[in-house]
Amino acid sequence: MAIRGEEAKNRFLNLLKDPVLLLIIVLIFAALAIFIVYPLFRVFAVSMTDKEGGFDLSAYSHAFSNRYMRQGFFNSLLVAGLTAIFGMLVGYLFAYTLNRTDIPLKGFFRTVAVLPIVFPPFIGALSIIMLFGFNGIITAGIFGIRNFPVYGLWGLMMAQVVCFFPVAFITLDGVIGTISPTLEDAAFNLGANRWQAFRKVILPMSVPGIASTMLVLFIESLADFGNPLILAGSKFPVLSVQAYLQITGMFDTKGGAALAVWLLFPSIAAFIIQKYWVGKKKYVTVTGKPTTSVLKSVSKPVKWILFSLCMLIAVFTLTIYATIFWGAFVKAWGMNNTLTLENFKYVFDVGLEAIKDTLVIAFTSTPISAVLGMIIAFLLVRKVFPGRRVMEFTSMLSFAVPGTVIGIGYILSFNKPPLLLTGTLAILVLNFVFRYIPVGIQSGVALLNQVDPAIEEAAYTLGADNRQVFTKVTLPLIMPAFFSALVFAFVRAMTAISAAIFLVSARWNLITVQILSQSDSGRLSEACAFSVLLIGMIMGFILILKIFLKNKISLSSGGTAGQG
Incomplete structure (x- = not known):
């Protein structure tokens, strides 16, 4: 124990020698605490307190006693x-x-x-x-x-x-x-x-x-x-939808928070098992590069x-x-299949502001999410500091938390001073940034583990500081991971719905919310037109980025990031 205490002390003293690195670590911890941990804490707190602030579990007892809610959980x-x-x-x-x-x-x-x-x-x-x-x-x-x-x-x-x-x-x-x-x-x-x-x-x-x-x-x-x-459907309740309806339909914030907590437990349990038990188990073959054909694996039939x-x-x-x-491209799905372009005219008449808002939010949040993911990956792989495992767990936590829970947490956390963000661009951007940083972290960690640290050590030997090493050595080496994270974060920002549906407002709306609104109103053709436009914008962004980067990016690196 004394040895570990001495190691922790040495790590802290090394951090003090580099105030810029220490400041970055402190700011990242603060950001993770405010925009990931605090919203989850607020969900728990609201679900367990009454109007006077006293301890109260009635929302849970009501949820457990309600057969419809129990059925939604199962x-x-x-x-x-x-x-x-x-x-x-x-x-x-x-x-x-x-x-x-x-x-x-x-x-x-x-x-x-x-x-x-x-x-x-x-x-x-x-x-x-x-x-x-x-x-x-x-x-x-x-x-x-x-x-x-x-x-x-x-x-x-x-x-x-x-x-x-x-x-x-x-x-x-x-x-x-x-x-x-x-x-x-x-x-x-x-x-x-x-x-x-x-x-x-x-x-x-x-x-x-x-x-x-x-x-x-x-x-x-x-x-x-x-x-x-x-x-x-109403005959097959699902808990994520019930939590949303409890807040938006019944205006029962406490009940919705309780359902969100109920949904959170199996998600977090599965995340911990996957990351810290199953994720560590793997078999490695040491036979070198395959030199034989795979044609023997299966018969021709x-x-x-x-x-x-x-x-x-x-x-x-x-x-x-x-x-x-x-x-x-049809007038009214299921009733009039005459080809028309009127649906797209409707999209630009009704949804032009939502289109602009979606692009602004995506182009703002995407680079921040990708850069922050690379910085955290660099710290986790290349730096030793107190609380590193806490940073790793917390930064990846948003992958496990259902979007419904995140959305409820954000509206509970940022609807009054000093962080009054409800209805603003900032709350949507922050939601996307911290929801999708796991994509950048996973990509960055995977690639950094394949880069020999001796390259960076040589830069340090030549007198470079941490900022110069990261920007001039590490970042260029992990650029494929960075742009893969960029693409995946953009795709998710453009297609997200579960958390964002709680955070949109009259000033800031999203195409995905418009699609849901049109489908709820029975306007399936208009919903399809919105969808086609959204897909076109996403594919156009990916194509342009691939052309500029000469096909050095791939969606595969972000495959395990959370959807929605």
Whole structure:
């Protein structure tokens, strides 16, 4: 204990020798405390106090005694669990097929497998209604079925799996891609057949990645707000939606905060398990660069079965998003399919301010989030200071916290002096900055761990200070991670809904809120037009950035960041 105390003292003394570094660390801790920890504290505090400020748990007892609320909690866990299972299976199917077979169209499948990441999460829900609803193309138009249960578990599951399986694919693609085929060759040489080689070699080595992926998907689904708001329906309550309705519909801030706390516990538990237990478990192959072919992994019939399954899912996924584009150009979805451009005229008449606001918020928050993520990653990997683990946990905490909880926390925390931010640009920008810094941190940490510290040490030896080393040595080395974080933070800022829906105002609105508003009003074609415009802006930003950076960025690095 004495040795550890002496080490902590030495670390603190080293910090005092560099006041700029100390100031940066103190400011980051302060920012994390104010904009991540304090809103969560306020949610807990409001849910447990009465109007006079006394301790009161009546909101919890009311929630637990309400059968509808209890059902919402269990429904949330059910959907999250099923999304984790089926999303992982679809992601594993794509990852295994692309890494262990020689199927054609690999580039096409890889593109489709990450395509949903750049779409707002709830757009798939709109499309599912248009395909499988009462006037759906497939259900009513092809099969004459007008009572398909699109609202509830089945419709919601379709939307969740399509929305979140790319997260599983990105993780598992990396896991399976690093397993050397020579291990399977060794199994074949020992007399194993293909099934045995898969079951006893590939699958066991994939287990840490599978477990981590399932926990991430569980968190993503539990935190999702847009899909349940559109597809859950009144007969299938989901807790994230109920917390929102409790505040906006019943004007019961305390009850909404209690439901948010209820939702928070399984999310935080899954996050801690994923990060500090499963995330640390992995298998490493030491066979060097693969030199053998992967063609032995599956037989020809199995290869084509896997190809067919991937193609089926790819076609379904593309149909989901193609339907949105079709819906944007028809007069009234399900009633009048005459082609028209009136929907886009309506978008610019009604939503021009929301379009401008969304771009301003995204372009303001994105660079701040990416830079702050790189700075924190640099501190976590390259610096030793008291509280480093606390900084790591706190900065990554927003990944685990459902957007509904964050939104409630922000309106409770910043609606009175000295931090009166409600209704301003600042509250939306700060929400996006601190909600999506985990993207930059994950990308930066991963790349910094691959950069030899000797390069930076050489700069120090030549007389450079911390600022010069970071800006002239470290940052250029991690630039791919920085721009990947930039792209992903921009995409999420443009498509966010769960926290932002609490924070928009008459002065500052978002396209995503407009889409939900139009769909709630039954204007599906107008909602589709808003969606197409939003997708076009996102793709245009990514294309321009890729051209300038010569394709050195990828969405894959941010695949496990929180959605919504």
